[in-house]
Amino acid sequence: MKWMxxxxxxxxxxxVVERDDYRCIRCKACVEQCSFDATFxxxxxxxxxxxxxxxxGCNRCxxxxxxxxxxxxxADPTYRYNHNWNGHVxxxxxxxxxxxxxxxxxxxxxxxxxxxxxxxxxxxQVTNPSIDPLREPMELKTFLGRKPDSISVSDDGLKxxxxxxxELDIPIMFAAMSYGALSYNVIEALGRAAKEMGTYYNxxxxxxxxxxxxxxxxxxxxxxxGRFGVHKDYLDVGSAxxxxxxxxxxxxxxxxxxxxxxxxxxxxxxxxxxxSDALSPAPHHDVYSIEDLRQLIYALKEATEYKKPIxxxxxxxxxxxxxASGIARAGADIIVxxxxxxxxxxxxxxxxxNIGLPIEVSLAVVDERLxxxxxRQYVSIVASGGIRNSMDVVKAxxxxxDAVYIGTAALVAIGxxxxxxxxxxxxAWGIATQDPHLSKRVNPDIxxxxxxxxLEVWALEIKETMGAMGINSIESLRGNRLxxxxxxxxxxxxxxxxxLPAGE
Amino acid sequence: MKIVxxxxxxxxxxxxxxxxxxxxxxxxKDIIKAFKREERPIxxxxxxxxxxxxxxxxxxxxxxxxCIEACQNGSMHRDERGYxxxxxxxxxxxxxxxxACPYGVIKRDTRREKWGLSTKCDLCPxxxxxxxxxxxxxxxxxxxxx
Ligand code: SF4
Ligand code: SF4
Ligand code: SF4
Ligand code: SF4
Ligand code: SF4
Numbered sequence: 263m264k265w266m267x268x269x270x271x272x273x274x275x276x277x278v279v280e281r282d283d284y285r286c287i288r289c290k291a292c293v294e295q296c297s298f299d300a301t302f303x304x305x306x307x308x309x310x311x312x313x314x315x316x317x318x319g320c321n322r323c324x325x326x327x328x329x330x331x332x333x334x335x336x337a338d339p340t341y342r343y344n345h346n347w348n349g350h351v352x353x354x355x356x357x358x359x360x361x362x363x364x365x366x367x368x369x370x371x372x373x374x375x376x377x378x379x380x381x382x383x384x385x386x387q388v389t390n391p392s393i394d395p396l397r398e399p400m401e402l403k404t405f406l407g408r409k410p411d412s413i414s415v416s417d418d419g420l421k422x423x424x425x426x427x428x429e430l431d432i433p434i435m436f437a438a439m440s441y442g443a444l445s446y447n448v449i450e451a452l453g454r455a456a457k458e459m460g461t462y463y464n465x466x467x468x469x470x471x472x473x474x475x476x477x478x479x480x481x482x483x484x485x486x487x488g489r490f491g492v493h494k495d496y497l498d499v500g501s502a503x504x505x506x507x508x509x510x511x512x513x514x515x516x517x518x519x520x521x522x523x524x525x526x527x528x529x530x531x532x533x534x535x536x537x538s539d540a541l542s543p544a545p546h547h548d549v550y551s552i553e554d555l556r557q558l559i560y561a562l563k564e565a566t567e568y569k570k571p572i573x574x575x576x577x578x579x580x581x582x583x584x585x586a587s588g589i590a591r592a593g594a595d596i597i598v599x600x601x602x603x604x605x606x607x608x609x610x611x612x613x614x615x616n617i618g619l620p621i622e623v624s625l626a627v628v629d630e631r632l633x634x635x636x637x638r639q640y641v642s643i644v645a646s647g648g649i650r651n652s653m654d655v656v657k658a659x660x661x662x663x664d665a666v667y668i669g670t671a672a673l674v675a676i677g678x679x680x681x682x683x684x685x686x687x688x689x690a691w692g693i694a695t696q697d698p699h700l701s702k703r704v705n706p707d708i709x710x711x712x713x714x715x716x717l718e719v720w721a722l723e724i725k726e727t728m729g730a731m732g733i734n735s736i737e738s739l740r741g742n743r744l745x746x747x748x749x750x751x752x753x754x755x756x757x758x759x760x761x762l763p764a765g766e
Numbered sequence: 767m768k769i770v771x772x773x774x775x776x777x778x779x780x781x782x783x784x785x786x787x788x789x790x791x792x793x794x795k796d797i798i799k800a801f802k803r804e805e806r807p808i809x810x811x812x813x814x815x816x817x818x819x820x821x822x823x824x825x826x827x828x829x830x831x832x833c834i835e836a837c838q839n840g841s842m843h844r845d846e847r848g849y850x851x852x853x854x855x856x857x858x859x860x861x862x863x864x865x866a867c868p869y870g871v872i873k874r875d876t877r878r879e880k881w882g883l884s885t886k887c888d889l890c891p892x893x894x895x896x897x898x899x900x901x902x903x904x905x906x907x908x909x910x911x912x
Contacts, residue, residue, distance in 0.1 A: 287801035291780045326903065328785050329797055692778075699818035705776045705904045 267315070273355050277319040278335045279312035285331035286310055292323035292332060297688040297700055320681035322690035353611075363612065367684035367694070369511055369605040369648060369670060372615050377622035377751075378654045382764060384745040386732035393734050395725035401735040402721060404433040404665050406502075406642040407571040407595045425595060426571050428482075428502050430665060431460030432721045433736055434655060436713075437646050437669035438484050438506065438575070440466025441474070442519045442528045442540065443607035443684065444673075445701035447709065448693050451676060453477035454706065455713035464667070465496075467506055467517060467542060469531040475499050482573065485562065487516055488542030490532040494565070502596065503562050504573040505555070507546070510604030510647035513577030513617045517542035518608055523687045525696045556592035563593070571595035573644070578602060578624035579617070583631035590632060590641045597641050598667065599624050604647030605670040607694060608685035621647045622661065626759045629662025629741060652723035661759070662741040675716040676709040767827070767848050768909050770889070770896055774821035776906035777813070783822045784809035786901030790890055808873050810887040811898050822898065822907060825850060825871045825887035833886075836866035842884065849889045857884050 279300070288310060293303045300316035301323055303309075312323075317334070324332040339348050356364055386392040393400070407427035414421040436452045443466065450473075452463040457480045464482045465474075469491015474481075483500030485492050497503060508514065519528075519540035529536035549555050559572050573596035574589045576582070586597050601621025606614065625645045632638040645658040646667035655666050674680065677691040684694035692703025724736075733739050747764040748756045756763055785797070791807035792800030800806065811824035831850045833842045841857040844850055852863075859882020864872045875883040890896040899907045 285798060287785070287798065289781055289785045289801075291782055291785070294779050294781070326780055326782070328782055328901070697818070699779070699820070702776060702818070702820075703778045703904065705906075708905060 271359055273315075273352050273359070274340065275314035275317060275337050277317040278314050278337050279317055279323065280333045280335060281310060281312065282331045282333075283309075285329040286327075287329055287331075289328060291326045291328065295322045295326045295690060297322075297690045297695075297697075298683070298686075318681045318683050319679075320683065320690045321679045363610050365608055365685050366611045366614055366682050367606055367608055368680050368682045369603040370615050370618075371682070374602075374620065376648075377620055377755075377759065378648075378650070378657055380749055380751050380755075381622075381657050381746045381759070381761065382749060383653070383656060383660070383727060383731065384747070385730040390732045392732050393729040395722070395729045398729075398734065400725040400728060401737070402432045402724065404430040404736060406430065406573075406644070406664055408641065409639040411639065426502075426569055428462065428571055428596075429460075430462070432717060432724075433659060433663075433665035434717060434720060435461050435482070435644070435665060435667050436463035436672050437604075437667035438464035438466040438482075438504065439669055439673075440468030440484075440519070440607075441471050441531055442466075442468040442523055442696070443694060445689075445692060445695055445704060446471065446473075446527070447701055447704040447706045448673075448676065449474055450706040451704065451709035451713060452672065453480065454710035455717065456480040458710070458714050459717045461717070462501060464504060465500070468519070468528070468540070469533065470496055470499060471527060471531050484575075485558075486542050487544070487546045488540065490534065490540060490542070493533075497562065497566055497570075500570065502571045502573055503566065504575055504596075504598065505546075505558060505562070505594075506575045507549070507555075508575070508577035508579075508600065509606060510577045510600030510602050510618055510621070511606035512609040512613045513579050513602075514544060515610070515613055516544040520608070520685065520687065523696045528696060552588040552592050555589065555594075559593045571642075573598055575600060575646075577604075577617075578619040578621060578647070580619065582619060582624045583627040586628040586641075586643075587631055587635055587637065590637050594641055596644060596664075597628070598644045598646055599628060600667075601645070601647030605673075606684075621645055621649075621658070623755075623758055625658060625661045625663055626743075626761075630760055633741075652720035653727065655720065656724055656727050656739070657746060659736060659739050660742050660745050661761075662743075664740065672713060672716070675712050676704060768911050769827050770824060770887075770899055771908045771910045772821055772823065773906050773908065774819060776904045777820045777822060778904050778906070779813060779815050779820035780903060781813050782901045782903060783811050783898035783907060784813060786897040787811050787824075787887075790893070790897035805877065808875050808885045810871075810873070810885065812871070812873075822902075823869060823871055824898070825867075825889075826869055827887075827889065832866040832868065833863035833872065836862040838862060845891075847889070847891070850886075851888045851891075852884050852886060854883055857881070859883055 293301045405427040408425035410422050441449045456463040462482045467486030478499045482502045484504045486506040521537045521539045574594040575598035578601050602618025642664040644665050645663035649666045689695040692700050746761040748761050749764045787809045789797050789800045811822045813822045827849050841853045842863050872886045875885045899909045
């Protein structure tokens with residue numbers, strides 16, 4: 263017995279791992295694959311067993327077991343039922359026993375309303391024809407960047423000089439996830455998929471490994487408050503530069519990459535000592551106002567000779583519309599709105615679960631505000647934070663987004679089971695880790711293929727839905743809220759989302 | 767000629783190649799029966815580990831197979847597919863092949879009554895894709911032309 267339970271540190275386990283002992287052939291694959299020290303083999307007893315207290319519910323063991331002997335179950339709360347308190351008892355105990363605020367990862371998991379699921383799309387019937395995307399051309403091509411107020415055309419083509427644009431074959435990009443938070447192989451897979459699909463992946467705030475410069479043409483580089491890994495070559499390799507002001511999962515606080523994840527190569531990429539914590543400050547210390555932001559935007563434009571669009575990413579917070587208007591006026595070409603369900607590699611639980619706004623609402627109010635002010639054409643809007651499927655993409659675009667970012671969905675596509683342990687660096691799926699042995703669990707050949715499949719399927723689903731609506735170009739769907747109807751929403755919510763209720 | 771290509775960058779040390787090899791060389795070819803009811807065959811591949819490196823090693827089916835040279839009675843031979851295999855009827859377990867193999871991929875089965883049996887990868891004669899290759903969850907083994 264390697265472990266003995268101790269009442270002093272006892273918090274009931276969140277999961278129970280059941281092993282069908284008849285089916286178990288003692289191959290020990292589960293033992294090796296569990297990176298959380300929850301599974302053991304006892305030689306004397308010839309038994310494989312689980313220390314449930316350590317289990318994080320990543321399901322790696324169940325997935326690898328060749329005889330399907332393992333079932334991972336959520337442990338039912340054994341306390342007396344109390345709607346008010348049940349969900350808080352363990353959190354209280356953890357703080358009291360261990361004395362620290364719990365750190366978590368991935369996005370907000372609390373049961374806040376999901377507005378995507380309260381919006382229904384339209385389809386053509388009788389009075390207008392639907393289109394079959396397999397027979398007729400369908401355009402998903404999207405350009406992100408500042409659009410002119412008007413254009414003039416001559417026989418030689420467009421006369422108006424356009425601001426730099428990002429050209430996307432599909433309106434879906436991979437959100438900022440840094441090398442450091444994610445393993446090398448995952449970044450490699452994201453890069454390959456972005457290249458293949460004619461879209462972009464975002465470097466995140468950790469700089470860019472030299473090997474990944476090969477993805478030039480499909481990278482958006484991020485400049486965050488820590489300025490890790492930012493230098494001339496880095497800016498040059500990006501097709502656009504994204505200033506990260508905030509992140510949906512943790513609005514108002516900075517980043518923290520624990521020292522354990524700062525390996526040799528990470529330290530080189532981030533230009534910081536190996537093994538030291540990478541702390542990005544909460545604010546950019548040179549951006550305390552919209553005027554300061556303008557300076558940073560133009561400093562970056564200047565540094566890249568006005569050849570690249572500059573994006574500004576903010577977490578959706580209460581005054582998001584006014585802030586977005588300021589950002590548009592400060593000279594940004596793209597605004598990235600990150601809703602409160604967006605993921606993270608590490609965030610204090612209280613912040614993740616209680617701060618921010620839903621992306622659906624934020625997107626609607628920002629699009630509306632910019633239209634009212636007559637500046638919508640100055641910026642493209644990218645919606646991010648909780649885009650789960652292709653219909654969320656369609657609804658986001660109908661609400662006013664030009665494109666979306668996916669982060670969590672992309673990780674799930676390559677194996678992630680959302681066990682929320684990214685901050686531990688022990689990811690059993692080899693995704694959020696720098697352990698060279700664990701990282702091998704992501705084979706970039708397989709992972710990039712899966713990402714490509716995902717985007718191809720989503721693209722087809724989007725085209726199918728557009729066809730049903732009788733729309734053959736994504737441009738005609740953009741901000742087309744008449745194709746949305748709300749169900750189960752109150753009048754105020756409908757008003758804010760700018761959509762009609764079902765039946766009207 | 768196709769052989770099993772070892773891609774150590776992708777090996778995750780799960781041992782499923784060994785499991786699949788055991789099942790393939792069992793009587794029943796049923797994973798639970800092979801492990802629980804039968805005399806368990808020996809895995810022809812071996813997963814080696816030295817953090818962070820891990821890889822599965824099995825016979826390379828060498829062109830100039832030293833094991834064939836070393837075998838005293840022709841038990842170790844090349845079959846009609848061109849792969850190096852042991853004839854269990856004639857193998858007397860002298861282990862000369864083991865001494866000769868530069869990769870150390872031949873194992874000793876000492877469970878027969880009279881003589882030992884040299885046991886090695888036969889590249890799954892009953893299959894199109896070898897069992898280990900099919901079982902590997904991370905494409906760390908692939909079946910490819912040399
Ligand atoms: S992976 Fe399955 S069969 Fe193998 S030891 Fe674990 S439970 Fe048993
Ligand atoms: S592999 Fe994951 S699910 Fe299985 S016991 Fe370990 S922590 Fe729990
Ligand atoms: S057993 Fe060893 S020597 Fe013989 S063919 Fe295989 S690898 Fe070569
Ligand atoms: S090819 Fe067949 S015999 Fe050879 S190691 Fe793989 S499973 Fe075993
Ligand atoms: S099955 Fe594949 S990944 Fe697993 S140990 Fe064998 S070679 Fe390595």
